[in-house]
Amino acid sequence: MSPPKYSRLELERRWLVPLDLVQHLVVDRTRWLEDRYIHGTHLRLRVVREEGLAPVFKLGKKYPFEAEQGQPTVSVYLSEVEHAALAQLPAQTVRKQRHTVAGGALDVYVHPHLDFAIYEMEFNHPSQARHCAAPAFAGREVTGLAEFSGHALAHSTAP
Secondary structure, three states: OOOOOOOEEEEEEEEEEEHHHHOOOOOOEEEEEEEEEEOOOOEEEEEEEOOOOOOEEEEEEEOOOEHHHEEEEEEEEEOHHHHHHHOOOOEEEEEEEEEEEOOEEEEEEEEOOOOEEEEEEEEOOHHHHHHOOOOOOOOOEOOOOHHHOHHHHHOOOOO
16 A cells, blocks of 8 residues: 555654663753543644754654554644644543653653553664664564554553
8 A cells, every 4th residue: 555645754663761771861852742542543643742842843644654664644733722722632641751862752642641652763774674673672572553543541551
């Protein structure tokens, strides 16, 4: 299947990280994300906050994951007013801290609270993803597993 028009391919790998290891990692940057997964859709309303910067508001959609091909995604940047209007829709909310660590992103879930963090790395080409070794602190790989998607984690407790 070809990617939907105007989408970009997100090519990433994801691993579980035990929470007790998080405090020992060197963090380059921290952002606070709130994701609202709108009921009955595959749409995600996001606000990203970082100390000293204006918040960033986005509406996104991820299409089905295809192993070597990655995952087609689309994002639309919104104004705060547009975000507030869409935030009225019924949704499941996730709040997490996103730390930039070791060339990737480490998500520590605040709500719902999970007993693990998720580390992800993005790539420009499938061969880069294929040949990337997991970082030493990473546990089980969960790339492409639906039960570890943001949408699934928002709708349940830890899988």
